[in-house]
Amino acid sequence: MIQGIGAAAGVAIGKAFVLPNWEWSLPDTQVNPVDLAKEFERLYEGIRTSKDEIEFIKREFREVVGPEESSIFDAHLAILDDPVFMSEIRGIIERQYKAAEVAVKEAIDHFVAMFDLLDDEYMKERAVDIKDVGNRLLKHLLGAPEVTLPSDTQPYILVAKELSPSQLAHLNPTYVLGIVTMMGGKTSHSSIMARALGIPLVAGLENKILTPIQTGDLLVMDGETGVIQLYPDELTLKEYTSRRAKQQRKKEQLELLATVDAVTKDGVQLRLAGNISSVKELDMALKYGAQGVGLFRTEFLYMDRSSFPTEEEQFEVYKLVAEKVGNETVVIRTLDIGGDKHLDYFQLPDEQNPFLGYRAIRISLDRKDMFKTQMTAILRASHYGNIKMMFPMISSVEEVQAAKAVLNEVKEELDQQGVPYNRNIPVGIMIEVPAAVMIADLLAEEVDFFSIGTNDLVQYVLAVDRMNEQIAHMYHPYHPGVLRMIRMTVEAARRVGIDISVCGEMAADERSLPLWLEMGISDLSMSPQALLKVKHRALNTLASEARETAKSCFRHRTSTETEEILTAFAGRSGIPLGAGAEVKGKSS
Numbered sequence: 213m214i215q216g217i218g219a220a221a222g223v224a225i226g227k228a229f230v231l232p233n234w235e236w237s238l239p240d241t242q243v244n245p246v247d248l249a250k251e252f253e254r255l256y257e258g259i260r261t262s263k264d265e266i267e268f269i270k271r272e273f274r275e276v277v278g279p280e281e282s283s284i285f286d287a288h289l290a291i292l293d294d295p296v297f298m299s300e301i302r303g304i305i306e307r308q309y310k311a312a313e314v315a316v317k318e319a320i321d322h323f324v325a326m327f328d329l330l331d332d333e334y335m336k337e338r339a340v341d342i343k344d345v346g347n348r349l350l351k352h353l354l355g356a357p358e359v360t361l362p363s364d365t366q367p368y369i370l371v372a373k374e375l376s377p378s379q380l381a382h383l384n385p386t387y388v389l390g391i392v393t394m395m396g397g398k399t400s401h402s403s404i405m406a407r408a409l410g411i412p413l414v415a416g417l418e419n420k421i422l423t424p425i426q427t428g429d430l431l432v433m434d435g436e437t438g439v440i441q442l443y444p445d446e447l448t449l450k451e452y453t454s455r456r457a458k459q460q461r462k463k464e465q466l467e468l469l470a471t472v473d474a475v476t477k478d479g480v481q482l483r484l485a486g487n488i489s490s491v492k493e494l495d496m497a498l499k500y501g502a503q504g505v506g507l508f509r510t511e512f513l514y515m516d517r518s519s520f521p522t523e524e525e526q527f528e529v530y531k532l533v534a535e536k537v538g539n540e541t542v543v544i545r546t547l548d549i550g551g552d553k554h555l556d557y558f559q560l561p562d563e564q565n566p567f568l569g570y571r572a573i574r575i576s577l578d579r580k581d582m583f584k585t586q587m588t589a590i591l592r593a594s595h596y597g598n599i600k601m602m603f604p605m606i607s608s609v610e611e612v613q614a615a616k617a618v619l620n621e622v623k624e625e626l627d628q629q630g631v632p633y634n635r636n637i638p639v640g641i642m643i644e645v646p647a648a649v650m651i652a653d654l655l656a657e658e659v660d661f662f663s664i665g666t667n668d669l670v671q672y673v674l675a676v677d678r679m680n681e682q683i684a685h686m687y688h689p690y691h692p693g694v695l696r697m698i699r700m701t702v703e704a705a706r707r708v709g710i711d712i713s714v715c716g717e718m719a720a721d722e723r724s725l726p727l728w729l730e731m732g733i734s735d736l737s738m739s740p741q742a743l744l745k746v747k748h749r750a751l752n753t754l755a756s757e758a759r760e761t762a763k764s765c766f767r768h769r770t771s772t773e774t775e776e777i778l779t780a781f782a783g784r785s786g787i788p789l790g791a792g793a794e795v796k797g798k799s800s
Contacts, residue, residue: 214420216392218438219403222412223456224369224390225449228429231372231379238317242309251305255312258352259292265348266292266378273381273405274490283515284377284405286554287338291345297323313353320346340400344376369433371425373418375402385409390433392425392440394418398684414438466744470501474747480729480755484747485541485737487715494533497740501747504540504598506737507663507715508533510586511548519557520582526589534597541598543663543715543737544590545642546583546615548572548604567671572605577614587622594634602663606641606648612658640711644668649697652704662705663737666716670694688771689718690778695727695766702731713737722749723778729755730762749782757781 243251266288274282291297297319304315320343327339350356367389372379374395380402388411396402396415406413412435425431425442432441432452441448474482485506486497494505513521513529534542549555550571563569576583590601603615616639626633640661641648645668648655656662666689671677673694676687688694698714705712713735718724720742728736738746761781765774 214417214440214442216414216420216438216440217397217416218434218436219396219398219400219415220391220406220411220413221436222390222410223432223434223452223459224412225432225452225456226367226369226389226430228371228392228425228427228431229368230425230427231370231375238311238314240314241311243305243311245309248305248309251312252302254353255301255305255316258312258316258349259298261352262345262348263289263292266345269378269381283512283553285381286515287341288345288377289556290554291342292349297342313350316346316349316353320350340374340376340396340402343374344378347376348378369431371431377402377405380405380409383409383411385411390414390431390435392417392431392433394421412436414440466748467500469744469747469751470499472501472747472751474750476729476750476753476755476758478755481734482728482750483735484743485543485713485735486740486743487737488533488740491529491532491536493740494536497743498536500740500743502740502743504537505533505542505544506713506735507602508542508544509548510545511553514547514549514555515553517557520585523585523589523592526586527592530590530593530599531596534593534599537597539598541600543600543602543640544593545602545604546573546586546590547576550575567677573603573611573615574605576603577611577618580618583615583618584622587619588626591622591626591633591637592631594637595632599634600638600640600661602640602642602661604642604665605644605668606655607645608647609651609654609658612641612655616658642668642715643701645672646697649701652701653707656704656708656710659710661711661713662701664698664701664712664714664716666694666698666714666718669697669716670718673697688775689721689724690765690774691771692766692769692774695774698727699731699766702733706732711735720746722746723775723782725749725753726758726762726778726781727765729753730759 266285270282270285273285300319300322301312301315304310304318305312308315310318323342324339327342367387369390369392370383370388371392373393375391375393380391390412391402391406391414393402393413393415394417398415400415403413403415412433414433414435416438417440421442423442429442430444432444432448433439434452434455441452444452474484476482483503484501485504486494486502487507487509488494488497488505489509489512497505510526513526530542530544548571549558550560550569551567554560560566561570570578576586587601590599593599601619603612606612619639623633623635638660640659640663641655642665643649643652643662644665649669652662670687670689670691674686674688674691676683702712712733714728714733715737719736720738722745725746728734736746758781761777765777768774768777
């Protein structure tokens with residue numbers, strides 16, 4: 213038995229296919245100075261070809277898992293545009309008269325070595341991205357073929373020293389039972405992609421395996437606990453086969469809940485909506501029984517293109533989403549770029565702290581023309597369905613008032629043109645920063661609803677970057693400070709009588725259900741994949757017991773105590789679905 217890092221949950225049993233290491237051995241040849249222009253042309257042509265290839269992979273992967281996960285490849289495109297990386301390559305060619313492929317290889321080695329010296333797991337994992345991009349560029353400069361995966365249809369567990377996002381994007385999830393990597397951890401791009409694809413992954417096995425895994429070796433793996441069993445005996449095989457079968461049965465049973473309302477055992481009704489980035493994600497959410505859209509991340513309409521989407525392009529998408537959900541609500545968030553979300557055609561400033569910088573509503577209010585175009589499209593679509601408009605990253609009353617002033621301008625223009633729209637379209641804001649919580653009573657008088665974005669709220673309240681492996685353990689949604697801020701927001705909304713919902717990852721964590729029931733939050737919005745498990749938890753929960761559990765959480769002083777209480781409660785109420793007895797509630 214080998215203990216690694218559980219990076220993507222799930223049990224897999226199968227024979228290993230070991231992916232060969234992609235190592236380049238290049239002769240250190242020099243170029244005649246008169247041929248330098250030719251080397252630069254080869255380099256630029258390789259960059260152009262690599263960019264086109266990455267864009268193609270990104271579009272293909274987006275069709276499988278949606279735009280948010282596929283945006284990982286934006287980081288790869290950014291490397292090919294990075295002035296420091298490219299300057300290093302050009303400098304080696306120009307000053308040392310080396311061939312383009314040699315210069316690329318030396319630049320890769322330089323930056324990877326530099327990242328590996330940093331005492332930061334997150335930055336070390338970004339070195340994989342540099343190698344991925346560099347290998348792609350080298351492949352084109354050398355005319356080398358791709359490293360191929362098994363071509364037959366026999367399922368396998370893929371084993372590699374490290375797996376790049378590009379390699380993972382080419383995998384067929386039907387035949388890949390699981391993935392084992394020697395390097396990496398939970399925050400690597402490959403781990404994020406594996407979770408999106410639903411492929412179990414165990415990482416971080418380097419220096420833990422005495423006998424190297426060979427192609428054809430039988431493995432069992434648990435992507436949740438991080439355990440690998442090499443050469444399993446019959447008893448182990450039986451145990452993991454049973455565990456895998458239970459997972460499959462649970463998945464099938466959960467799918468029975470798609471048409472069932474989320475109602476607790478004692479009759480408390482919840483409304484579970486979907487977080488979406490595209491029409492494809494909406495279709496998945498509706499398949500799993502989502503009651504409308506609680507968060508439409510519109511920034512993904514702006515990605516994978518060379519210019520801003522037109523009013524007409526946006527209108528058609530918003531209208532289609534509204535029509536697909538019928539009478540249910542669609543909450544459309546205005547553009548939220550900046551931080552870790554960038555557009556190729558819109559230059560954002562280099563900032564030391566981009567998450568605290570020029571982003572979201574700050575950009576929209578600064579670029580009024582762009583803001584009005586989006587608002588016009590949303591208002592026009594509101595004629596065709598139950599649409600609400602929401603502004604992100606609000607931190608002051610002035611921002612809300614300024615955004616509403618722009619909205620009123622757009623309404624006047626549509627009135628003059630005789631274009632129909634919902635004149636009383638509800639307007640809300642995301643509660644994501646501590647300042648918004650502290651003035652929630654003032655903000656509540658300006659808007660029709662709040663939506664608590666717990667992902668950013670936790671990050672800003674605790675001053676913890678959850679993608680930084682060194683401090684990721686400090687990113688804790690159940691921190692007393694976070695829970696108090698959520699409660700303050702709810703109380704402010706209740707006093708004024710506006711609606712309130714939760715749309716961050718805490719909404720998708722079934723253990724949090726007692727908190728929402730105790731605070732009186734009945735509207736939750738989450739990724740399509742989380743809808744059924746949260747609904748299952750609700751169906752097997754007594755709201756009265758859950759509220760008492762949550763009250764005790766607010767009396768505790770540490771995150772650990774609260775998490776233990778909520779986890780224990782979820783364990784007690786998480787009865788497996790039986791032959792219909794637990795599948796209750798009327799059809800949606």
